[in-house]
Amino acid sequence: MRITDIQRCEIRPGRLVTWTLHPTTVETVAGLPEDARPPAYVQEAHVRTARSVREDGLFVPTWLGTAFDIPGRVDLDVLQGALRAWTLRHETLRSGFRWTDPAPCSPLGDELRRFTLSPEAVVLHREDVGDFQDGAALPRYLQDRFDIAADALAWPNFIYSAVVRDDSTSIYMAFDHTNVDSYSVFRIPHEIHQLYTAGLAGRAVDSTPVASYVDFCATERTHADGIDETHAIVADWRKFIARCDGRLPNFPVDLGLDPEGPLPTQKLMRDWLTDDADAAAFEAYCRPYGGSMVGILAATALIVREISGVQVYRTVVPFHTRARSEWSDSVGWYVGGAPIEIPVGQVSDFDGALDLVRTALRAKRPLSRMPIARVLKLLGSDFRPTSPDLYSIVSFVDTRDVPGSEHWQDLNAYGLIRVSYGDQVCAWTTRLHEGLQFAARYPDTDVAQKNMRLYVDRLRDLIISTAARQASFRGAGNCATSPHRPAADERPTRTLTRP
Numbered sequence: 001m002r003i004t005d006i007q008r009c010e011i012r013p014g015r016l017v018t019w020t021l022h023p024t025t026v027e028t029v030a031g032l033p034e035d036a037r038p039p040a041y042v043q044e045a046h047v048r049t050a051r052s053v054r055e056d057g058l059f060v061p062t063w064l065g066t067a068f069d070i071p072g073r074v075d076l077d078v079l080q081g082a083l084r085a086w087t088l089r090h091e092t093l094r095s096g097f098r099w100t101d102p103a104p105c106s107p108l109g110d111e112l113r114r115f116t117l118s119p120e121a122v123v124l125h126r127e128d129v130g131d132f133q134d135g136a137a138l139p140r141y142l143q144d145r146f147d148i149a150a151d152a153l154a155w156p157n158f159i160y161s162a163v164v165r166d167d168s169t170s171i172y173m174a175f176d177h178t179n180v181d182s183y184s185v186f187r188i189p190h191e192i193h194q195l196y197t198a199g200l201a202g203r204a205v206d207s208t209p210v211a212s213y214v215d216f217c218a219t220e221r222t223h224a225d226g227i228d229e230t231h232a233i234v235a236d237w238r239k240f241i242a243r244c245d246g247r248l249p250n251f252p253v254d255l256g257l258d259p260e261g262p263l264p265t266q267k268l269m270r271d272w273l274t275d276d277a278d279a280a281a282f283e284a285y286c287r288p289y290g291g292s293m294v295g296i297l298a299a300t301a302l303i304v305r306e307i308s309g310v311q312v313y314r315t316v317v318p319f320h321t322r323a324r325s326e327w328s329d330s331v332g333w334y335v336g337g338a339p340i341e342i343p344v345g346q347v348s349d350f351d352g353a354l355d356l357v358r359t360a361l362r363a364k365r366p367l368s369r370m371p372i373a374r375v376l377k378l379l380g381s382d383f384r385p386t387s388p389d390l391y392s393i394v395s396f397v398d399t400r401d402v403p404g405s406e407h408w409q410d411l412n413a414y415g416l417i418r419v420s421y422g423d424q425v426c427a428w429t430t431r432l433h434e435g436l437q438f439a440a441r442y443p444d445t446d447v448a449q450k451n452m453r454l455y456v457d458r459l460r461d462l463i464i465s466t467a468a469r470q471a472s473f474r475g476a477g478n479c480a481t482s483p484h485r486p487a488a489d490e491r492p493t494r495t496l497t498r499p
Contacts (some may be wrong), residue, residue: 001066001186001399001408001415003428003439005268006143009067009414011170013133014163016141017076019083020149021156022125028117029096029155035114039097040217041224041371042333043178044112047097049388050152058263058421060388063150064182065174065416068189068408070196074162074169080124082195083160085205088119089191090331091212092179096155116214124160138163146174146418174416177333179213182397182415182428183320184331189413190404213332220321224374233367237375240314240339248391249314251425252304253455256447263387267444268419269452273429273436273460274467281467283431289354290361292436293396295466296429296459297361298353300394301344303458307451311345316391317361319368336368337393350466389424398431406433417441425452436463 039047046062053060070079087093094117100110132138142161149159157176162169173188198205227233241248257264274282279292286295301313316337322328340360347353372390399405407413419441425448427440438456442448 001189001402001405001413001430002270002432002437003182003415003417003430004270005419006065006067006146006172006416007139008268008270009416010412011067011135011139011142011163011172012165013131013135013138014165014170015131016129016138017162017164018127018129018145019080019124019160020127020158022123025117025121025123025125026156028121029115032115032117035095035116035214037114037116037214037218038221039112039114039178040220040333041373042335043097043217045371045373045390046177046333047112047152049390053263053386053388054153056386059147060263060421061147061150061418062152062177062388062420063146063174063418064177064180064185065146065150065172066185066188066414067170067172067416068192068411068413070169070171070193071411072168073166074164075200076126076162076164078199079162079169079196080126081199082192084122084124085195085199086188086191087122087124089210091116091214092332093158093175094119094122095214096157097178098155114214132163142172143418146172150174150176152176152178170412172416179333180331181320181333181335182395183322183334183402185415186399186402186405187329187331189408189411190402193404193411211326211330213327213330213334216327216330216332216334220371224371227370227374227378229378229380231378233370234375234378236364236367237339237372238379240341241379243312243341244314248316250423251315251392251394251427251442252310252313253307253451254447255423255425255443255451256445257423257443263421264423264443264445266419266422266441267449268417268439268441269449269456270437270439271456271460273438273456274463275435276433278464278467279431279436281470282436282463285466285470285473286354289358292398292429292431294354294357294361295463296396297340297342297394298350298357299459299462300455301342301357302350302353302462303455305344306458307454311343313342313344315340315394316372317364317368318393318395319365321369323369336370337372337391338364338366338368340364350462387421387423389422389426392425392427394427394429396429396431400431400433408432409434 097112150157159174161172194205283292304310317340318335318337321334321336342356423443425442430437442452
């Protein structure tokens with residue numbers, strides 16, 4: 001699933017229909033009791049960040065979404081049934097948050113409490129918005145509508161829409177980040193297609209119940225609250241942040257930022273890095289060290305050293321927290337982060353960088369199981385957020401095992417990100433059946449654009465040259481390894497991130 005924004009996902013004109021929770025459903029929330037299951041730390045941090053930035057006078061949309069087609073003329077009643085069934089399947093979508101009553105000396109409540117609708121209370125409201133014949137007006141309308149409907153500080157905070165035509169219907173769905181991560185978004189087209197096809201045939205989908213992200217939040221929070229400031233994980237983070245000059249790391253190239261200026265707007269960069277053959281050869285070359293994710297991080301460390309002269313590449317690597325199989329089909333924000341330091345100044349080639357990254361990930365990945373927000377709270381540092389992103393990320397995800405991924409190209413399937421404001425770089429490299437795609441949002445400055453373009457071009461060059469080396473090893477009958485690469489018994493298990 002290619003990652004892009006709403007303006008670049010090939011929206012064609014048609015009749016727009018939207019679904020949100022029915023007003024009577026929303027009205028019932030006021031009388032709901034508190035759900036004893038607390039928000040996850042990552043959810044609470046996201047909502048608090050949104051409130052903090054809003055208090056500073058800036059509305060920063062941060063929703064995620066998906067786009068995909070349903071071929072042929074759609075039955076809207078059946079589609080509505082499929083959307084409702086999918087909503088009921090994932091409890092987080094009928095669960096939200098509210099602030100406690102404000103303290104006497106404070107205009108705002110400071111505790112975030114959960115509420116959860118019962119399944120029978122969920123009713124979707126369909127609105128026929130009208131025909132859009134202007135190919136530019138429809139993406140603008142959808143973005144503006146999604147900004148309001150999927151707002152982190154409102155509830156409900158998701159919306160479904162369909163652009164209906166005689167030959168096909170395009171589905172666009174947007175969610176506040178508290179409800180979904182990228183892996184959740186990747187699974188949506190297949191699930192909706194299954195439910196819609198079953199609805200047309202008048203049969204139920206044969207599927208096992210999906211574990212609740214709300215339950216996961218409670219379990220994870222209980223675990224996180226069991227540590228204190230003396231824990232080894234907190235000590236590791238304390239040292240890492242100290243070596244980052246007391247901050248969480250940004251992407252270590254010049255981004256042309258004004259430290260005293262307002263939060264900059266961001267820009268989207270997206271590009272194809274390689275086709276499937278080169279992506280497979282790159283994966284094969286990196287496999288003894290842990291696979292393509294290790295390769296992307298090693299390449300990044302070398303490239304930022306070339307661009308900026310940094311001798312130690314520091315970053316927070318996202319890892320999925322779906323540690324048990326029961327969470328694999330669940331929609332939610334299952335992501336943690338591990339602080340990684342790559343002393344790239346100590347090596348002279350890609351193999352050396354691969355070895356450093358492999359060692360760092362082996363040592364630090366366990367830290368990703370502890371929510372960063374919990375660690376920062378225990379550190380007692382003032383990390384009042386002024387940007388929607390606390391730190392930059394370089395993420396890799398292999399989507400080829402996602403159900404239905406082999407049909408994404410035919411269905412014009414996209415993962416949608418909202419590009420608005422921010423002073424960090426968030427970059428995603430995605431392994432698709434067709435190859436490797438790169439996407440990033442970054443500060444919209446001339447300097448940042450120049451350095452990000454340089455980074456992506458160098459990344460592509462390194463991947464292609466590595467793929468060529470792999471091909472030469474095979475051609476020489478070398479069993480795809482060089483004398484300097486790890487032996488089979490040194491190889492780690494395969495590591496994937498699902499941000």
